[in-house]
Amino acid sequence: MIQQDINYYKNFDSIAKEVLALLGQTIEVNTFFVSILSPINSFMIKSFNRNAKLICEGDILPYNMVYCKLVVENGLEPLVIPNLGEHELTSGHPATKFIGNGCFMGAPLTIEGEIIGTLCAFDIKIHDFKEYDLILLKSLAALISHSINLEKGIIRDPLSGLYNRNFIYNYFDYHKDKTNDEMALLYIDLDDFKFFNDSYGHDTGDDVIKNAAECFLQTVPEGSHVARIGGDEFIVLLHPAHCEDLMKSTQQNAELILNRLSTMPITINGKDHFVSASIGISFYPHNGTEMESLLKKADRSMYMAKKSGRKKIHYFHQH
Numbered sequence: 001m002i003q004q005d006i007n008y009y010k011n012f013d014s015i016a017k018e019v020l021a022l023l024g025q026t027i028e029v030n031t032f033f034v035s036i037l038s039p040i041n042s043f044m045i046k047s048f049n050r051n052a053k054l055i056c057e058g059d060i061l062p063y064n065m066v067y068c069k070l071v072v073e074n075g076l077e078p079l080v081i082p083n084l085g086e087h088e089l090t091s092g093h094p095a096t097k098f099i100g101n102g103c104f105m106g107a108p109l110t111i112e113g114e115i116i117g118t119l120c121a122f123d124i125k126i127h128d129f130k131e132y133d134l135i136l137l138k139s140l141a142a143l144i145s146h147s148i149n150l151e152k153g154i155i156r157d158p159l160s161g162l163y164n165r166n167f168i169y170n171y172f173d174y175h176k177d178k179t180n181d182e183m184a185l186l187y188i189d190l191d192d193f194k195f196f197n198d199s200y201g202h203d204t205g206d207d208v209i210k211n212a213a214e215c216f217l218q219t220v221p222e223g224s225h226v227a228r229i230g231g232d233e234f235i236v237l238l239h240p241a242h243c244e245d246l247m248k249s250t251q252q253n254a255e256l257i258l259n260r261l262s263t264m265p266i267t268i269n270g271k272d273h274f275v276s277a278s279i280g281i282s283f284y285p286h287n288g289t290e291m292e293s294l295l296k297k298a299d300r301s302m303y304m305a306k307k308s309g310r311k312k313i314h315y316f317h318q319h
Helices: 002-008 010-028 068-074 094-098 129-156 167-168 195-201 201-218 246-263 291-307
Strands: 032-038 039-051 060-062 079-081 103-111 116-122 183-190 225-232 232-239 266-268 272-273 277-284 313-315
Touching: 002 032, 002 039, 002 129, 010 032, 010 039, 010 129, 032 068, 068 079, 068 103, 068 116, 068 225, 094 103, 116 129, 129 167, 167 225, 183 201, 183 246, 183 291, 195 201, 201 225, 201 246, 201 266, 225 246, 232 246, 246 277, 246 313, 277 291, 291 313
Parallel strands: 277 313
Antiparallel strands: 032 039, 032 116, 039 060, 079 103, 103 116, 183 232, 183 277, 225 232, 266 272
């Protein structure tokens, strides 16, 4: 999730560049980089190379083949290896066999105690890191972690993990390359959500929100954006595939969302409950080119869907 959101972080780029520049001025090794990790790959999102280009921004390396994995396995403290060829963790490592020898120092990037990436120093020559180098790397890793956490809070809803209202309202600023593309905006409101809060409490209501969020993420096609904009209201931005009919694609996806949601059991006190939703739809650019206007039109259509009964879809029509 962090890797796909990094382009939306408005301050991260400058902070990361300044951190790497500071490390480059302080520690005499060739390369410094910031990585974001997944169980499969290590994404090099920022790098600084003094001379030889050992690690470059945009590189994607197998997670099992990088020293960053050793940082994660080391826990929350930095890992310092002055001589890769002699250290027990790296002497037989595939990367060491490939480069011959060198040095490595890495500190974890964390969010709420979970390691999501690393800040690292690396060279193909051995280097005797000083204690000050370790303290500096650890402090700057904490700075980057805080930066990522703050930026995440600007565009992500903390309860559902989906994008939030701020992200949707600024969607066209984040996606200037999409302004010529057709798009459907689905405004989704859960039916009778108040029943869950009133009958079982807000913790159960939160579980319903999380289940609905997971359902939407699993159902929408790749390239879509799913957001929670408040309460039990969600937005899905659908982009038709190349040569795909916008109206037909939207209808199929909206029906699939309603069917998947209404057949997904939510277990409360040992009993299965089901929730449905009403969907209002507007189209970009046909119903407008401003996000606020598109949201209002889809919202109005959603209320028309509510009026016509539960589990309904209604399109915006200009009167």
